[in-house]
Amino acid sequence: MANLVIASNTKAMKKLDKSINDKVWAFIEKLSADHTAPGLHIEPIKGSVDPRVRTGRVDLNFRAVLFKIDAQLGNDPTFIYMGTWPHDEANKLAERSKLRVNPINGVLEGIIGELDGEQDRKRYIAPPAPRSELNRAVSILPTSYLGQTFSLTDLTERVGLDADLAQRALAAPDENTLVDIAAHAVGWQGSALLELATGAHIDTIREKLGFTDTPVDKSLDEDEQILKALEQPASKMQFTFVEDNKELRRVIEGGDFAAWRTFLHPEQRKYVEQDFNGAFRLSGGAGTGKTVVAIHRARRMAKADPTARIVLTTYNKTLAADLKAALKTLDPDLPVAQRLGEPGVYVDGIDALGYAVLNQTGDIGAAAEAVLGYRTELSHQRTNSDKVWRDVAQSVSSGLDAKLATPGFLENEYVAVILASKVTTLEHYAKVARPGRGVRLTRPQRIAVWKLVEAYRQQSRMDGSLSFPEILALAAEQLRLRVEAGKGFLVDHVLVDEAQDLHATHWALLRHLVAEGPNDLFIAEDSHQRIYGQPVALSRLGIKIVGRARRLTLNYRTTAQNLHFAVSILSGAEYKDMEQNDESTSEYRSARLGPNPRLVECVDPAAELDKVAELIKSWIDEEEVDPATIAVLTRGQIDRSQFVRALGERSVEARALDNSPATTGHVQVLTMHRSKGMEFSRVILAGVDDANVPSKASMRSVPEEDQAEALLRERSLLYVAASRARDALVVTWSGRKSALLGSSTD
Incomplete structure (x- = not known):
């Protein structure tokens, strides 16, 4: 049985239609089973510049170009599939094709020969010329x-x-x-x-790129050097061993040989394959592949140890569903655990993860007494804590300043300080540290806050409800008690995506879910995309990074022009990463080019609706863009509903996107918050005026001392929205444009 290697990014090869792809699959499947089968017609090319080159019969009209490597992997040869062309073209290309190892860096390079000097027949990977x-x-x-x-x-x-x-x-x-x-x-x-x-x-x-000082082992013969070069990280950007027929079929039928599920950048691959002595933090801008690395790493760890209990989690259930779908796309046969603590990869949102812990670990009375100060049972979740905080602030004579007696401040204080430190008495709260909180509280203010906390907890006892942060804090304590009782940790490895949006009780849960040690926590985050909650310092939450942090800077999603626009939104603002170091965008760059973003000022809201409909129609009718790949992003749900209705009135089929998957055949209209983790070919940021962006309602709901932090979140939200566009980006507004656009419109 021959070993098979697939080459990607063969620019010399035009895209094949599905009927030919099916025949390519059949050809390679037969090649893998028996490379000597006479029907394959694997033939050398007379007069070729490389004696390893072969062509094989796909059908009467098409032939595959291959390289045959006779050095041993077991007892079988290795075939490197470079692509498929029409019969005569394939033979001419094969004559001029060559496979070699770059002597400077050890990267495997293949050259697909040119045809009559035509510009569209370019070299696949051009090797350096002789160093004369x-x-x-x-x-x-x-x-x-x-x-x-x-x-x-x-x-x-x-x-x-x-x-x-x-x-x-x-x-x-x-x-x-x-x-x-x-x-x-x-x-x-x-x-x-x-x-x-x-x-x-x-x-x-x-x-x-993974280059070393000794790129080529001269003690090996040429064929062995080629096989050795396949292990080089930069070689794996274009060449990959196909381990089984199912994976091979997905690559062939997918039609995208450079798909993220098969080929990784050397830097990405490094973080997929490397083992770490403890928690590791991978940061990077939007579209740099942090999620891709997390998914590949989860698969790699599951393959390496089928008994490993692995958790892959993220901020909410919608993003978790995307992670699960991507993991199944990457490897349909990968064992996905159905129950937390079972072997395989368990995928869920982190709030659901906390609930699963409580459901599986028995009586929570002791945990509740330690966290809340009273014993309780798990009954139902409170979904609207804001209303309860507002009610207690209005009904309890606490003496707290009105600017602090707001749902936003009280909830953040409750989660970041009281639940995080398991505060159950006024005496404890009066002395507890409040790191990272923007508002300093005097002792009388702490007493006033505690009165409201007691009223909030009393309401919980009366209606038998628990908020999600309380469930998370209880789950963390339950896990701690489990270990204390000698029952061990529930899982072996945890991978977290979109980690910048997690709060203190999330981290408490994660820290107690897995033992501190090798490959315990893999954290993917981008502080520039933090649109929820307050910033945290991992070291204060028991997560020790101690130098195990790296940053990705190459953007694979957006064009250079769109990236520049998105990054300019962050200009002038100061961000801290999760270790409280300055976060920078200075090295971010894109691998793609495209048109400049368009900024469209409209005379009034009706004209803006007309303009958005006109743009979408031109993309669909003139450029034949799939409507489902077009998105209109708005700041809030009211605007979202208005645009769905208005587009329908203007003969544009559009659907509001909530927690359900995107629908086919319709333009997607969604809020900027909902767009996190998604991408579209064309994006319109609508209603980016000074009334909506930043949201005046959101800004009014936070104390003066937290205004700067709230404005950072608004800036980050616009950055997230702008970075969803793969190709075209348009920004529209009526009235006065948002101040957050700033230099991005210069």
């Missing part, structure tokens, strides 16, 4: 990008770039031109140039 003295002398003048200075020798002799590509990069007059060159380069070379555009040091570029 002439090449070194072509350009000795250094070029500087963002403070870093490079020469041709740096790029060819230390990175391994193709000499022609390196010369064009050095000749680029500005960063935008260099990004354009990078966008048209293939594989690792494009990634290297994007790093160059952000001013990364040569050593940093080499590290991110």
Whole structure:
């Protein structure tokens, strides 16, 4: 049985229709079963530049181009599938195709030969030209990008770039031109140039792409060197071993050989495969692949140890459903645990996770007494804590300042301080530390707050309800008591996505769910996308990172133009990461180019509705865009409903998107909050005026001392919304534009 490797990003190959893809699948399936079968017609090419090249018969009109590697993996050869072309074209391409190991960095490189000099028949991966003295002398003048200075020798002799590509990069007059060159380069070379555009040091570029000081083992023969090169992280951007026929079929039939589910950037792969001595934090901007890494890592850990109890969780049930679907897409055969604590990957929202803990761990009386000060049972969840806080603030004569006696302040104080520290008495609350809280409280103010807390808890005892933060705090204490009783921890590994939106009781639950140790917590977060709650410091919550933190900077979703717009929304604001270090966007860059975002000022709301409908119709009718890939994002639900109704009146089929999956055949209209974790080909940010963004109602609900933090959340929300667009982004408003657009409209 032959070993099979699939190559991605074969730009020389045009997209095949489904009927040919089915035949390609049949061909490769037969090749895997018996490469000597006569019906495959695996044949060498006379006069080819590489004796390893072969073509195989897909059908009478199409042939596959392959490389056959005879070095041993077991006793079977390895075939590298490069693509399928019409019969005569495949033979001509094969004559000029070559497979080799880049001597500078050890990356496996394949060249698909050109046809009659046509520009659309480009090299798949261009290897560096021979390092002659002439090449070194072509350009000795250094070029500087963002403070870093490079020469041709740096790029060819230390990175391994193709000499022609390196010369064009050095000749680029500005960063935008260099990004354009990078966008048209293939594989690792494009990634290297994007790093160059952000001013990364040569050593940093080499590290991110996984290059070593001894790239090629000269003791191996050429075929063995090729197989060894397949293990190089940058090689895996374009080449992957296909482990089984089911995975192979998904790759072939999917038609996207560069799909995230198969090929990873070397930096992403590093965080998927690496083991850590404790909790690890992976940060990165929107679209940099943090979720992809978490999903692949969950799969890798489950494959490595089928007995491992793994939890993959995130902020809410909608995002958790997306994670579960993506995990099944990645590997339909991966065991998904149906019950918390069973072997396999258990996927759910973190609030549901807390509820599952309480359902599975028995009597919660002792935990409730420790957390709430009284024994209780799990009955039903309180879904509207704001109303209860508002009622007690109005009915209890506490003496608390009106600006503090608000549901927002009281709930945050209750969760971040009282539940997090298991405060059950006034004496404890009077002395407890309040790290990270923007408002300083005097002793009389603490007494006043405690009166309201007691009234809130009394209401809970009367109606037998518990809020989700209380359930989480109880679940954390229940898990602590379980370990104290010698029953051990419930799971072995926890992976958390969108971690920036979790609050203190979430972290208490996670810390007590898994023992502190190797690969205990994998945390994916972006503080710039924190749109809920208050900032936290992991070290204060028992999560010890101690240097185990890295950041992804390459955006795979949005174009460079859209990324620049989204990042400009954050300009001038100061953000802290989850270790209370300054968070920066300085190195963020995109692997794609596209049109500039459009900013459309309208004379009134009716004109804005007309303009949005007109834009959507032009995309659908003139550009043949699938309506389901178009989204209109609004700040609130009232505006969302208005746009759904107005678009329908203007002959645009649209649906409001709540917690249910997106519908086919309709434009999606949703709030900016709901858009978190999603992406669309075309996005319209509607109603971005000073009345809606930032939300005046939201800003009024927080104390003066918390206004700056609330404004950061509003800024982050607009950043999240703007970064949902893969291709086209349009911003509309009537009246006065939002001040948060700021320099993004300059």
